[in-house]
Amino acid sequence: MAEVAQGNNLGTNPGTNLGTNQGGSVAVRKKWGRGFDIKKQSGFTTIAMICFVMLYAPILTLVVYSFNAGTSVAIWAGFSWRWYESAWANQQVYDASIRSLTIATFAAVVSTIVATMAALATTRTKPFPGLTFIYAFINQPLMVPEIVTGIALLIFFAAIKVATGYTGLGYLLIAHTAFCIPFAYLPIRARLENMDLSLERAAADLYATPFKTFRYVTLPLLWPGVLAGGMLAFVISLDDVVITELVKSGGQDTLPTYMLGQLRRIVTPEMNAISSVFLAISIVMVTIFFLLNRKKT
Amino acid sequence: MSAAVAVEAKNVSKIFGTAGAEVRALDNVSVTIRQNEFFTLLGPSGCGKTTLLRLIAGFEMPSEGSILLEGDEVAHLPPYKRHVNTVFQSYALFPHMTVAQNIAFGLEMLGKPKAEVQQTVAAMLKLVRMEELKDRRTSQISGGQQQRVALARALAPRPKVLLLDEPLSALDLKLRKEMQIELKRMQMETGITFIFVTHDQEEALTMSDRIAVMSKGKILQIGSPTEIYEHPTVRFVADFIGETNFIEAEVTQRIGGDGQIKLPSGVTISHPVAENVGVGAVVTLAIRPERIDLVRPGAEAHLNGKISNVVYFGTDTTFHVEIDGANKHVTARVQNRRGHQEVLKAGDAVGLRVAPDAMQILKD
Ligand SMILES: Nc1ncnc2c1ncn2[C@@H]1O[C@H](COP(=O)(O)OP(=O)(O)O)[C@@H](O)[C@H]1O
Ligand SMILES: [Mg+2]
Numbered sequence: 001m002a003e004v005a006q007g008n009n010l011g012t013n014p015g016t017n018l019g020t021n022q023g024g025s026v027a028v029r030k031k032w033g034r035g036f037d038i039k040k041q042s043g044f045t046t047i048a049m050i051c052f053v054m055l056y057a058p059i060l061t062l063v064v065y066s067f068n069a070g071t072s073v074a075i076w077a078g079f080s081w082r083w084y085e086s087a088w089a090n091q092q093v094y095d096a097s098i099r100s101l102t103i104a105t106f107a108a109v110v111s112t113i114v115a116t117m118a119a120l121a122t123t124r125t126k127p128f129p130g131l132t133f134i135y136a137f138i139n140q141p142l143m144v145p146e147i148v149t150g151i152a153l154l155i156f157f158a159a160i161k162v163a164t165g166y167t168g169l170g171y172l173l174i175a176h177t178a179f180c181i182p183f184a185y186l187p188i189r190a191r192l193e194n195m196d197l198s199l200e201r202a203a204a205d206l207y208a209t210p211f212k213t214f215r216y217v218t219l220p221l222l223w224p225g226v227l228a229g230g231m232l233a234f235v236i237s238l239d240d241v242v243i244t245e246l247v248k249s250g251g252q253d254t255l256p257t258y259m260l261g262q263l264r265r266i267v268t269p270e271m272n273a274i275s276s277v278f279l280a281i282s283i284v285m286v287t288i289f290f291l292l293n294r295k296k297t
Numbered sequence: 298m299s300a301a302v303a304v305e306a307k308n309v310s311k312i313f314g315t316a317g318a319e320v321r322a323l324d325n326v327s328v329t330i331r332q333n334e335f336f337t338l339l340g341p342s343g344c345g346k347t348t349l350l351r352l353i354a355g356f357e358m359p360s361e362g363s364i365l366l367e368g369d370e371v372a373h374l375p376p377y378k379r380h381v382n383t384v385f386q387s388y389a390l391f392p393h394m395t396v397a398q399n400i401a402f403g404l405e406m407l408g409k410p411k412a413e414v415q416q417t418v419a420a421m422l423k424l425v426r427m428e429e430l431k432d433r434r435t436s437q438i439s440g441g442q443q444q445r446v447a448l449a450r451a452l453a454p455r456p457k458v459l460l461l462d463e464p465l466s467a468l469d470l471k472l473r474k475e476m477q478i479e480l481k482r483m484q485m486e487t488g489i490t491f492i493f494v495t496h497d498q499e500e501a502l503t504m505s506d507r508i509a510v511m512s513k514g515k516i517l518q519i520g521s522p523t524e525i526y527e528h529p530t531v532r533f534v535a536d537f538i539g540e541t542n543f544i545e546a547e548v549t550q551r552i553g554g555d556g557q558i559k560l561p562s563g564v565t566i567s568h569p570v571a572e573n574v575g576v577g578a579v580v581t582l583a584i585r586p587e588r589i590d591l592v593r594p595g596a597e598a599h600l601n602g603k604i605s606n607v608v609y610f611g612t613d614t615t616f617h618v619e620i621d622g623a624n625k626h627v628t629a630r631v632q633n634r635r636g637h638q639e640v641l642k643a644g645d646a647v648g649l650r651v652a653p654d655a656m657q658i659l660k661d
Contacts, residue, residue: 198389201356204376205383206403207454216402220393 059279066272073267083273093274096258100238103169103254107176108184108234114177115184115229116222123192141179149179150246157247167249175247176237183236184229187293191225228292235285238278302368303458303490304330304353309362311348311514322348324514325362330458330492332367335484337493339501340511341537346494347386349511350460353492355379367457377406382451383460386467388443390435396446397422397431403454421449424483441472448483458490465500477504498538502526510534527585532659535583542589542627543659544582544600544620548574558582558658561623562600570658581659588655589629591616591647598648600627607643609633618647 066084070077087093118138122131141149157171199221203213219226241256248257255278262271311323322345330336338346351357352364355376364372371379382403390399400421404414422428425445430438435446444464451459464480465473481504484491495501501508502522509519510533518525518534529535532543548570550557556570558580574580594601605626606617616629629649641647 196387196389198385198387199391201376202383202385202389202391203402203406204356205354205381206450207377207406208402209377212406216406217391 062272063276063279065269066276068269068272071268073269073272083269084277087270087273087277090270092253092258093255096253096255099169099252100254100256103172103176104234104237106173107180107237108230110173110177111180111233112184112188112226112230115181115188115233116226118181118185119189119192120218123189138185139182142182146179146242150243153243154246161249169252171247171249172244172252172254175243176240179240179243180233180237184233187228187232187289188222188225191222195221224292228289231285231289231292235282235289238282238285301332302329303332303334303366304328304492305365305368306349306352307363307365309349309352309359309364311345311352311357312360321514323352323359326514326516327362328509328516328519330490332490333488335481335491335493335504335506337495337501337505337508338511339495339498339508339538342496344511345514346496346511347462350383350462350492350494353458354381354383354460380454380457381460382454382456382458383462384447384451384464386462386464388447390443390446390450392435395432395434396427396438399435399446400449400453402450407454417453421453424452424486425449441468441476444468444476445479448480452483452487452489455487456489458492461491461493463494463496465495466497473500480504502538510537512537527655528657529583530657530660532581532583535657535659540586540628542584542586544584544625544627545579545623546582548576548578548580551576556580560599561620561625562598563622564599566599566653566656568653568656568658571660583657583659584627584651584655586615586628586630587613587632588652589627590650591629591631591641592650594646594648597650599651600649602627602647602649604641604643604645604647607641616641616647618649620649 065073065076067079067081068075068077069080069082115138118134122134122138136143153171153175157175160171161167195218199217200213203217204210208216239256240254241260244254245257245260248254253261255274259271259274306326306328309323309326310321313320313322324345326345326349338349340346348357352359352372353366355371355374355378359372362372363370366379366381391402394402397418400418401414404417409417418431419428422431425448427442427445427449430442435443438446444467447464461480465476468476477500480491480493493501493504502525505522507519507521508525509516510525511517512533517531518529520528525534526538529538529541535541535543544561546558546560548556549559549565551570552567554569555567556574557565558568558570559565570580592598600618600620601622602618602620604616605619608615608617611633613630613632616631618627618629619625620627627649
């Protein structure tokens, strides 16, 4: 019973839960002990229900109206797939989606590789003086407000643009990769830290060179963490508005920035349809992330 | 050196930690382990047994000294270049592989042909009696079975030396006894040199060809189980292995290599003593309880005393005797064959007689 309730609480806000802080809530629950159980306090259920409704009612409305046959996002005029069809046929949506997926795939792959190497470097070497600095360095995007990073990048890239004349997608790719690294890094590091070091020692003892040890022992055991990290990085990149908005050149809209731009004009249920698909993709990715992260070594 | 040497450690020291907070895990250790030998490192926890194994396996580099494997210096080689395998205390089986895949791992890393790998894996599965479970995950087998897989995995590449770090300590008593016999059998069947680490003196005595007793990073004595038990050279060894009585006695005279040693009872015995032990020196004698006979006080007794306690054990009886002329208890254990002990009881005066070869003079 208690486990189920706990699971629901976490589940309501999956985007901000990195999987590594689950231990924290368990500890809190232990500290409260038997004397005080929040789930038994009067009014808890009501408050929980209100939160639940607040979180999901708007999203539910959004999804429902994506099937509206009329042109309003507020007045129901029967069921229809028309907005999905029109979104599908919309070249701008198509371009923005492809761009989003390209950037997210690139950022996820590269940031996961970098994060894996960083995680290995920070867990598989003897502690050295600069280690704390490296932690801070890797986690910089988590600490610096996104808008600050965005503006810094805007100014920085503007200088490069002036100097080189290059205005391609490269800036977005680099920016996304950079801010995805800490998200990819956390689950990978968690997995590495939980791994029994004697396994790698056993591999070396059985004639595996350091590369073979990594290839046949470390990596297979690390793989769920790597996938989870990549998945999280992908979602984070796909979601990003602030940095993308500031860094992108003309005609480089991603799906979120395109949607934001459209909202300034007339809103049709097409926006609901796009949002619903976007939502579905995110839910699938986050679910996979959780499943991967939950599996024990 | 001679081809019969498997491993040789020469003046090996290992220091952990940084200056100021140094731990000398091994202190000038030298030992020669012969091929085909079941060699045991025995000592209390923290004495450096694991460290010595790790130096031989290559997980640590010695701070000083050298390590030779069949005559070749290996101290600088990484583990994967040493033809030595380890059975880890935690087994360290690969959880993402089956039993058979675990056993094949070393052979595959050595690049052996597929047919040979399969053949050896089959032979190893048979050796450790795990044929039926070869396709199981390592998480789906019991602790004792995991132990066998760890053994098979380490034996499969036919290492020159097999290192076993307290492999039986996680097993329950019954399984441990079984595995002791199994291990001995495997060592004989494979002919591979085993270096076995334990803190259990009984295990060491029953399994080993030779034992090195360690304490505080030093090897104190190396010898066969009988030598170690019957002729301990230092107090720690005598004390750590089995039960021992320690008696202080004075050297009153030297005749060649022999010294005249005056026991607390005033009786003088003749016993070989070391060069540096002069007249007037006080030496410590180690005497095992089962090597003491109870006799009438007087002429034929080496020590005299009064029985303070009698403990009956069924197969034997233990007498605690308060020694005259020394503020000391001595324990004597007598087998209950004739039943004459029954007449002896607490408070009786008694003589203790010790076989001459059962008195061991300790170095320190
Ligand atoms: N990696 C290490 N760093 C620091 N000290 C160590 C390390 N490994 C072992 N030691 C120390 O060296 C000593 C011997 O340890 P060990 O060889 O594991 O003993 P044993 O196996 O006989 O119990 C202990 O005092 C231990 O604390
Ligand atoms: Mg140990």
